[in-house]
Amino acid sequence: MNTDSHKEGAGSPHKCCQTGSEQPNVKTASRSETLEANATGNETIEHELIIDGASCASCVNKIEKALLSVSGVQSAQMNFAQRTVQVKTNVEVTKLIQAVEKADYNAKVSTSESEEEALEEKDQADWQYYKKLMRDMTFALVLGVPLMIYSLVVGEMTVNTDTERLVWLLVGLLTLGVMVFAGKHFYIGAWNSFKNHSANMDTLIALGTGTAWLYSMVVVFAPEIVPLMARHVYFEATAMIIGLINLGLALEVKARGKTSEAIKRLIGLQAKTAKVIRDDKDIDIPIEDVLLNDLIRVRPGERISVDGDVVEGHTSIDESMLTGEPMPVEKSEGGQVVAGTINKSGSIVFKATRVGKDTALAQIINMVKRAQNSKPPIGRLADVISAYFVPVVMIIAVLSALVWLNFGPSPAIAYAMVSATTVLIIACPCALGLATPMSVMVGVGKAAEAGVLIRNGEALQTASKITSMVLDKTGTITEGAPKVTDIIVAGSQTEDEILLLVASLEAGSEHPLAMAIVESAADKGISPKKVTDFASLSGMGVEATLQNKKLLFGNEKLMKQQGIAIDKFVDKAQQLAAEAKTPMYFAVDEELAAVIAVADPIKSDSIEAIKRLQNNGIRVVMLTGDNRMTAKAVASMVGITDFVAEVMPEDKAKKVAEYQANGEIVGMTGDGINDAPALAHANVGFAIGTGTDVAIESADITLMRGSLHGLADAIAVSKATLTNIKQNLFGAFIYNAAGVPFAAGVLYPFFGLLLSPVIAGAAMAFSSLTVVTNANRLRFFKAKEH
Amino acid sequence: MMWINLAGFGLILLIIWWFWMYKSPNVAMQDGAVEIVVKDGVYQPSTIKIAANKDTAITFTRLDASSCSETLLIPDLEINATLPLNKKVSVTIPASLPGRYPFHCQMKMYLGELIVE
Numbered sequence: 001m002n003t004d005s006h007k008e009g010a011g012s013p014h015k016c017c018q019t020g021s022e023q024p025n026v027k028t029a030s031r032s033e034t035l036e037a038n039a040t041g042n043e044t045i046e047h048e049l050i051i052d053g054a055s056c057a058s059c060v061n062k063i064e065k066a067l068l069s070v071s072g073v074q075s076a077q078m079n080f081a082q083r084t085v086q087v088k089t090n091v092e093v094t095k096l097i098q099a100v101e102k103a104d105y106n107a108k109v110s111t112s113e114s115e116e117e118a119l120e121e122k123d124q125a126d127w128q129y130y131k132k133l134m135r136d137m138t139f140a141l142v143l144g145v146p147l148m149i150y151s152l153v154v155g156e157m158t159v160n161t162d163t164e165r166l167v168w169l170l171v172g173l174l175t176l177g178v179m180v181f182a183g184k185h186f187y188i189g190a191w192n193s194f195k196n197h198s199a200n201m202d203t204l205i206a207l208g209t210g211t212a213w214l215y216s217m218v219v220v221f222a223p224e225i226v227p228l229m230a231r232h233v234y235f236e237a238t239a240m241i242i243g244l245i246n247l248g249l250a251l252e253v254k255a256r257g258k259t260s261e262a263i264k265r266l267i268g269l270q271a272k273t274a275k276v277i278r279d280d281k282d283i284d285i286p287i288e289d290v291l292l293n294d295l296i297r298v299r300p301g302e303r304i305s306v307d308g309d310v311v312e313g314h315t316s317i318d319e320s321m322l323t324g325e326p327m328p329v330e331k332s333e334g335g336q337v338v339a340g341t342i343n344k345s346g347s348i349v350f351k352a353t354r355v356g357k358d359t360a361l362a363q364i365i366n367m368v369k370r371a372q373n374s375k376p377p378i379g380r381l382a383d384v385i386s387a388y389f390v391p392v393v394m395i396i397a398v399l400s401a402l403v404w405l406n407f408g409p410s411p412a413i414a415y416a417m418v419s420a421t422t423v424l425i426i427a428c429p430c431a432l433g434l435a436t437p438m439s440v441m442v443g444v445g446k447a448a449e450a451g452v453l454i455r456n457g458e459a460l461q462t463a464s465k466i467t468s469m470v471l472d473k474t475g476t477i478t479e480g481a482p483k484v485t486d487i488i489v490a491g492s493q494t495e496d497e498i499l500l501l502v503a504s505l506e507a508g509s510e511h512p513l514a515m516a517i518v519e520s521a522a523d524k525g526i527s528p529k530k531v532t533d534f535a536s537l538s539g540m541g542v543e544a545t546l547q548n549k550k551l552l553f554g555n556e557k558l559m560k561q562q563g564i565a566i567d568k569f570v571d572k573a574q575q576l577a578a579e580a581k582t583p584m585y586f587a588v589d590e591e592l593a594a595v596i597a598v599a600d601p602i603k604s605d606s607i608e609a610i611k612r613l614q615n616n617g618i619r620v621v622m623l624t625g626d627n628r629m630t631a632k633a634v635a636s637m638v639g640i641t642d643f644v645a646e647v648m649p650e651d652k653a654k655k656v657a658e659y660q661a662n663g664e665i666v667g668m669t670g671d672g673i674n675d676a677p678a679l680a681h682a683n684v685g686f687a688i689g690t691g692t693d694v695a696i697e698s699a700d701i702t703l704m705r706g707s708l709h710g711l712a713d714a715i716a717v718s719k720a721t722l723t724n725i726k727q728n729l730f731g732a733f734i735y736n737a738a739g740v741p742f743a744a745g746v747l748y749p750f751f752g753l754l755l756s757p758v759i760a761g762a763a764m765a766f767s768s769l770t771v772v773t774n775a776n777r778l779r780f781f782k783a784k785e786h
Numbered sequence: 787m788m789w790i791n792l793a794g795f796g797l798i799l800l801i802i803w804w805f806w807m808y809k810s811p812n813v814a815m816q817d818g819a820v821e822i823v824v825k826d827g828v829y830q831p832s833t834i835k836i837a838a839n840k841d842t843a844i845t846f847t848r849l850d851a852s853s854c855s856e857t858l859l860i861p862d863l864e865i866n867a868t869l870p871l872n873k874k875v876s877v878t879i880p881a882s883l884p885g886r887y888p889f890h891c892q893m894k895m896y897l898g899e900l901i902v903e
Contacts, residue, residue: 118870125871129851185852189827193897196832197808200895249852256853373857373866373892386894391805395798402794406787430854433893437857456864 049085049096066103070095115267115365126253133250136182140243143178147171147236148758159219159231168220168233175213175235183209183242199390201430205245207394208424209238212757215417230411234421234757241425241761248765255772259438261779262445263372266365269321269340274305277349287355294352298343307354310335315346322364323689323705324451324713367453371444376457378725379436382732386433393427393740400744408745415745418757422743426760427736430768435728438775443721446781451704452714459700463684463718465665469613469711470656470678472670473624473631476688477610477638477708478600480671482512484520485581486597488572491588496526498594502586504528505544505551509536513582516598541584552587559585559592569595580633607638609708614639616715619664623647623655623678652678669703669711686711713783720781728771735767813901816842822898824848824855824869829889829898838884838902846875855896860889 063085067076072091087096151157159165179187186209189202216233223231273284277295287305290296295311298304304317316328319341328344331337337350340361356362375383397420404416440457447454454460474480487495503521506514507528521528531544531551540561541554552562556573559566564587566573573583573595581599585592613620622643624631631645644655652668656678659666668675668682679685679699687699688706703710743760747753813835822844823830836842848855848869858867858877862885867877879900887900 122870125851126853129853132851185826192826192828192830194804196828196897197805198828198832198897199805200827200897201893202827202895253853369868370866373859373868374864375859375861383894388806391801394801398794398797398801402791405790405794429895430893433854433895437892 049087049100062103063100066099067096070099115362116270119264119267123257126257130250130253133246133253137243137246137250140178140182140239140246143171143174144236144239144243148240151236157233157236159223159233165220165223168216168235171235172213172217172220172233175216175238178239178242179209179213182246186242186245199394201390201428203390204393204424204427204429205241207397208421208757209241211417211424212241212421213238226413227411230414232414234418237421237757237761240758244758244761244765248769251769252772255769255776256438258776258779259441259772260372260445262442262448263365263368266340266361266368266448269303269361271303271305271339275299275302290352290355292352292355295349296352297347297349298337299347300343300345302343304337304339304341304343304350306339306352306356307359308337308350308352310337310348310350313346313348315348316344318342318344322361322451324449324710325705325707364448364453367455368444368448371454371456371460372441373437374440374456374458375436376440376461376722376725378461378722378729379440379457382432382435382729386429389427389429389432389736393423396740396744397421397423404745415754418754419743419745421757422755422760423740425757426739426743426755426764428732428739428764428767431732431735431771432729434768434771434775435732436725438772439721439724439728439778442775442778443717443724446721446778447714447717450710450713450717450783452710452717453702453704454714454718455700455702459684460718460721462665463667463701463715464722466618466667466684466715468619468621468659468664469667469669470621470623470652470659470682471610471640471708472652472668472675472678473622473626473634474600475671476669477606477622477634478602479706480600482516482582482598482600484517484596485599485601486576486595488569488595488597490569490592490594493588493593495594496524498586498596499524500526500529501546501549501551501588501593502553502596504531504546505534505542505553507531508534509542513584513598514542517596550589552590553584553596555584559587562587562590564590564592566592577629578633580630580637582630602634602637603706603708605707605709609712610638610640612709612712613715616712618667618715621659623652625649649675650677653681656681667711667715669708686714716783717781720778724775724778728774731774732767732771735763739763815903820844822846824850824896826850827852827896829896832898833901834898835901835903836879839881841881842879843876844879846877848872848875854891854893857892858889859892860887860900862887865889 064076067073067085067087070089070091072089073096074088076085076087089096147157157168159168183205186202186205189200190206193200193203212234216235216238219226219231219233271287274287274290274294275282275297276285276290277297282297290306296305296308298315300315310331310333312333314330314332316330317337318328319338320326321342322338322340331348336353337343337348338361339359354360357366400423401416401420404419405412408415436457440460443460444454447460454463471477484499487498489495489498493501499517499521503518503526506517508531509515518528529546531546534542534544536542537554537558540558541552543550543552545551552558552564556566556570564585566585569585569592573585576583576595576597579599580602581597583595583597586594586596610620619642620640622631622635622638622640624634624643624645625647626634626645628645631643635641635643647655652670652675656666656668660683665683667684667686668678669686669688670676670679671688679687684701685699686701686703688710689702689704701714703714739760742753743755745754813831813833815835815837820834820836820842822834824846827850834844846858846867846869848871851871856869856871858869859865860879863879863882865877865879867875869875882902884902887902889898889900890896
């Protein structure tokens with residue numbers, strides 16, 4: 001790399017070094033983990049600095065020397081072609097920049113891969129390529145179309161007289177010009193592939209057009225060796241095919257651009273600048289310069305620049321662009337904010353916790369990109385066929401020519417040439433090759449728009465075939481955060497008085513039920529008081545003393561053991577249990593004071609979403625560690641008939657395996673932490689993300705929002721994508737399976753039909769375009785929430 | 787006519803031999819920097835031999851504007867990468883077991899093979 005760069009640099013004009021005022025812009029594309037390590041330790045890390053504007057070898061030396069002069073820099077290698085420097089060092093990146101600045105260059109830190117720039121460059125490159133193809137197309141058709149019209153109006157393009165020979169020689173040379181200027185890439189590609197013992201689309205086009213041109217030139221130069229009736233030229237076919245295929249490729253480039261719209265939208269979410277508080281001043285800096293632990297101020301309407309924790313203020317944040325969750329989320333001190341989301345109401349200050357490549361947004365972009373490029377198993381057959389396709393088509397072309405030569409009508413050689421050329425031209429390996437990846441590209445992007453992250457093509461395909469969906473109860477069907485739902489007062493105290501006493505009693509406990517009570521008290525502005533003589537009564541409850549009152553809180557067993565009369569309230573407690581609530585008794589000085597029920601509320605849309613799954617013919621099963629009564633109550637509330645209660649976390653995977661053994665394709669949905677073994681065991685593991693936590697490695701599909709609608713959306717998108725792939729594959733197979741024999745002339749003996757090579761060229765050019773266009777239809781797919 | 791037919795069948799045999807039967811001669815083991823250029827319809831070089839059980843970084847430079855060549859896939863190693871035009875992209879091949887690992891573009895028009903020994 002380094003050597004190449006010097007070579008190039010040596011030949012470049014020494015512009016930058018002569019003009020001291022025009023300082024090149026240096027920015028780093030160092031990884032964010034690099035920065036983390038810088039902040040904390042002395043690990044040796046490689047930074048990549050991108051340099052704009054350096055255009056000579058001495059610039060390269062100057063920058064390398066400047067960096068090497070910094071103590072702690074082990075190596076600095078500049079790649080001139082890319083304007084990048086690789087620096088191995090254990091010092092802070094800011095010191096590197098200072099060194100570069102000392103050498104008269106401007107320097108700034110970037111922690112991102114600058115996705116947006118890459119995207120712009122890609123669009124620019126695609127546009128240039130499109131223009132080139134259109135130019136080539138025009139050039140070829142300027143010759144091809146008049147020739148074509150001539151052949152249609154005048155009839156056969158024959159070579160009988162010397163004048164005709166001269167005219168056609170001229171046309172042949174013009175066609176050669178078209179081949180060189182507008183079709184060069186086909187011939188070079190074909191030759192290079194041939195040398196590598198492989199064959200591709202270029203091979204077919206080069207052979208097809210080359211055969212037509214060579215035959216025509218033989219007719220022009222040595223008509224005597226060709227039978228009189230076969231003295232036709234086919235220059236129009238060569239020019240038209242080159243023109244049409246270039247047109248097809250150009251339109252395909254355009255259509256392909258649309259398939260990556262989803263990723264473009266995600267990249268577009270990235271803020272460009274951040275208002276960082278440094279030395280008590282707010283300064284706007286590019287997000288590439290934001291460092292870990294920087295304090296960042298965000299005003300209403302502004303976009304969150306990097307991930308962080310709120311340290312000041314309160315606001316609501318629109319996270320819909322990442323999670324698909326339409327309602328803004330309230331955030332206050334300690335709350336997490338995520339890059340790409342929009343601050344709606346208040347002004348906040350947050351501390352950067354993840355920057356550059358580490359932000360959730362960057363990870364999502366990365367994951368979606370990777371998934372978009374991966375292939376589902378359904379594409380494997382097409383891949384196998386592609387590997388043999390081109391040589392098989394070449395063999396068919398030779399066989400076809402032989403059949404025409406042996407059994408065809410006169411002029412057999414002309415028919416043989418036409419059929420061989422047409423076979424070569426009509427066959428389209430591209431349509432087969434494109435069928436799967438284009439749909440996956442659009443489908444995965446579409447899912448990401450709905451807050452569904454699909455890990456790879458295999459997960460996408462399997463998700464479309466799920467027959468059973470296993471749902472964990474807590475945190476999946478329910479909110480996962482128990483709340484006090486009922487306080488049935490038995491004595492003379494008010495609800496608030498009881499809540500104060502129970503909250504005081506439970507304040508020191510970390511049991512989920514205790515936390516629910518303390519939180520409910522806090523919601524009502526009740527602060528717990530300090531208790532004495534606290535004791536946990538294993539498996540039954542707790543006791544303590546407050547202001548000389550003896551407090552006792554626990555289950556029926558505890559009350560009975562302590563001889564407290566609860567008979568009047570047992571029915572009520574059972575009724576609460578039947579409503580999926582957990583009833584507890586509270587006694588003050590050995591008198592029952594209240595029955596308190598705690599429940600984990602069902603998510604507002606769980607019922608609807610489960611119905612959507614069931615309507616799709618999927619059997620929904622609920623697994624829970626809870627007791628049977630609560631499980632039954634929750635299951636019946638959400639419309640689930642299959643449920644298994646009292647399942648230990650480690651047994652969830654066994655249950656999944658049991659369903660699989662019955663021939664079911666099982667999807668498992670859980671929180672991704674406790675349910676990791678079951679998620680990994682299932683055919684497709686769905687992890688319910690908490691907002692925007694995408695680092696769920698055990699899941700095949702991650703739902704960015706808590707709603708189970710994400711699950712139904714994921715399955716709907718995967719089904720739509722698979723249907724789209726099947727349409728594409730079917731179309732591509734049928735096209736080739738029907739087109740090639742037709743081109744070879746199988747219909748000629750029956751109907752006298754033989755395809756023109758020009759029509760074959762048009763069909764081939766538009767077959768792959770059709771595949772891309774069909775994949776693009778998926779962009780309009782909408783998963784309906786009902 | 788017989789000669790023409792014989793020539794035709796000979797051509798078919800040649801196609802079969804050249805594209806399917808031909809075994810590439812021994813490729814030298816790459817040590818140090820491995821670079822592949824994507825240009826004019828092919829990977830140059832298209833066959834790369836690397837050492838087993840050791841991470842290897844391969845630098846891909848795509849000089850071919852064809853959109854097909856933008857994606858690089860090594861399915862057996864579950865690697866996929868996007869190759870921007872005129873940029874060097876380093877792809878790390880994780881330490882792998884000896885074997886042959888084909889790599890290709892999205893449509894399998896650009897073909898190459900990693901030989902791990």
